[in-house]
Amino acid sequence: MTVEQAMAAYMQEMCTSRSPKTLEWHHTSLRALRRYLWRQYHLTDVRHLSRDCLQTWVADLHLVPSVRTGATRTVSTVSAYARSARAFCN
Incomplete structure (x- = not known):
């Protein structure tokens, strides 16, 4: 599965x-994760998703500007994105 x-x-x-609103938030967070996984790792197969990939994404979130706004993400936004990714992975 991809x-x-x-x-x-x-x-x-x-x-x-x-x-x-919750669905919109998760969609935004997971779309950002999917883009990152492709750009950084060319990862498309969900079986190759690793803890290291996710930890690197969370660490990089505050450095990479938002595609939508161009602004860097706040600590609370990074935390919310991480919660969305954790819920998806569980």
Whole structure:
């Protein structure tokens, strides 16, 4: 299964129990993760997703400007992105 397919399945599963705003937040966070995994590792297969990849992504989040706003992310935004990734991986 690809990372994109796994994320789509996760989001579909959440549609029944989460608010639209929560879904939007998870979508934004996971889209950023998917872009990072492709740019840094050319990772597409969810089986190759590792703890090291995720830890590096979280560490780099405050350094890389947001695609949408161009601003660097705050500590609270980085924490929220990390929570989304953790929920997806669980």
